[in-house]
Amino acid sequence: MTVMEQRGAYRPTPPPAWKPRTDPAPLLPDTEPYRVLGTDAAAQADPELLRRLYAQLVRGRRYNVQATALTKQGRLAVYPSSTGQEACEVAAALALQERDWLFPSYRDTLAVVARGVDPVEALTLLRGDWHTGYDPYEHRVAPLSTPLATQLPHAVGLAHAARLKGDDVVALAMVGDGGTSEGDFHEALNFAAVWQAPVVFLVQNNGFAISVPLAKQTAAPSLAHKAVGYGMPGRLVDGNDAAAVHEVLTDAVRRAREGGGPTLVEAVTYRIEAHTNADDATRYRGDAEVETWREHDPIQLLERELTARGLLDEDTKQSARDAAETMAADLRARMNQDAVLDPMDLFAHVYAEPTPQLREQQALLRAELEAEHADREGTHR
Ligand SMILES: Cc1ncc(C[n+]2csc(CCOP(=O)(O)OP(=O)(O)O)c2C)c(N)n1
Numbered sequence: 001m002t003v004m005e006q007r008g009a010y011r012p013t014p015p016p017a018w019k020p021r022t023d024p025a026p027l028l029p030d031t032e033p034y035r036v037l038g039t040d041a042a043a044q045a046d047p048e049l050l051r052r053l054y055a056q057l058v059r060g061r062r063y064n065v066q067a068t069a070l071t072k073q074g075r076l077a078v079y080p081s082s083t084g085q086e087a088c089e090v091a092a093a094l095a096l097q098e099r100d101w102l103f104p105s106y107r108d109t110l111a112v113v114a115r116g117v118d119p120v121e122a123l124t125l126l127r128g129d130w131h132t133g134y135d136p137y138e139h140r141v142a143p144l145s146t147p148l149a150t151q152l153p154h155a156v157g158l159a160h161a162a163r164l165k166g167d168d169v170v171a172l173a174m175v176g177d178g179g180t181s182e183g184d185f186h187e188a189l190n191f192a193a194v195w196q197a198p199v200v201f202l203v204q205n206n207g208f209a210i211s212v213p214l215a216k217q218t219a220a221p222s223l224a225h226k227a228v229g230y231g232m233p234g235r236l237v238d239g240n241d242a243a244a245v246h247e248v249l250t251d252a253v254r255r256a257r258e259g260g261g262p263t264l265v266e267a268v269t270y271r272i273e274a275h276t277n278a279d280d281a282t283r284y285r286g287d288a289e290v291e292t293w294r295e296h297d298p299i300q301l302l303e304r305e306l307t308a309r310g311l312l313d314e315d316t317k318q319s320a321r322d323a324a325e326t327m328a329a330d331l332r333a334r335m336n337q338d339a340v341l342d343p344m345d346l347f348a349h350v351y352a353e354p355t356p357q358l359r360e361q362q363a364l365l366r367a368e369l370e371a372e373h374a375d376r377e378g379t380h381r
Pocket of ligand 1: 146175176177180206208209271
């Protein structure tokens with residue numbers, strides 16, 4: 001007897017009609033990272049914007065070199081260099097309007113500086129001096145986040161709240177490839193898509209999370225594909241092509257502003273330096289790989305395009321270099337001054353209402369400092 005005969009007259013009622021809630025096709029990223037420089041699309045790019053990006057890239061590279069030197073001189077505790085990633089950093093800052101908000105991670109000092117924060121204040125946290133170091137409200141830049149991906153739900157919260165209040169604000173949140181494995185990444189993207197919050201997520205896929213390569217981080221076809229599962233578009237872009245990153249982010253920011261909801265952008269790039277000055281990258285990757293990426297350098301890419309189109313002469317190049325040198329000299333001089341710090345500031349701005357434990361610790365430290373002071377006075381007399 002066949003199965004059908006065993007079933008006899010039984011006819012199941014068909015389930016309610018099902019269809020995907022949104023068409024996934026428009027959400028899918030391209031199969032290749034989007035490029036502008038060296039392609040036909042470059043002819044459409046605004047020469048003034050390209051020159052602005054160029055000057056910022058040169059400045060950014062010089063900032064990375066100077067900050068790394070400061071770690072070697074004992075003037076900076078730690079520096080996660082973004083050498084090789086300057087196009088993402090600069091484009092992120094330039095894609096935003098003044099009224100928008102930037103939510104950076106610890107590697108994004110350049111984006112913070114490109115947005116207008118004082119170059120020294122942007123390093124305060126990494127010097128280990130004083131909380132965030134800059135006023136987040138002045139340039140609408142959230143604190144550099146060391147805990148991975150925690151800045152993402154903050155960005156979504158701010159963007160959603162702004163929309164509820166009727167404020168025209170977009171939040172752009174930056175995160176690394178490793179950060180996409182965090183629960184906060186998932187929660188932020190899910191809320192952003194459900195609420196259609198005006199937020200743009202920029203993942204800088206620089207190949208590694210310290211020593212962990214991307215292949216050990218995810219089995220997704222690309223990080224941009226992760227967007228589809230949440231119901232937002234994923235865009236894949238060449239992260240070393242400043243014009244391409246700027247265009248993709250500007251489009252995503254515009255879309256968010258117009259009520260189109262969030263976008264996840266994966267910028268494919270490479271971390272040329274070690275994770276930080278405390279890391280030895282030769283233990284987990286070879287020089288040959290680094291060299292391949294050096295040949296796809298963001299500054300060189302833009303310089304070649306500008307030169308080929310007759311948009312960059314020797315004087316313009318020199319003035320970009322001079323401006324970068326002036327910034328570096330000022331950074332060096334000011335970072336070489338000892339910071340005047342009050343240890344009691346440790347307790348400031350932790351909670352609006354300090355906990356009893358915190359008050360107790362605060363009293364202990366005050367007593368210790370007073371005893372030390374009295375001791376010193378006694379010895380000197
Ligand atoms: C919640 C959390 N877990 C672990 C760490 C330790 N940690 C610091 S950086 C890092 C790697 C992050 O890599 P990625 O997100 O790819 O960013 P990248 O450093 O490459 O810019 C890890 C695991 C942390 N800071 N926060």
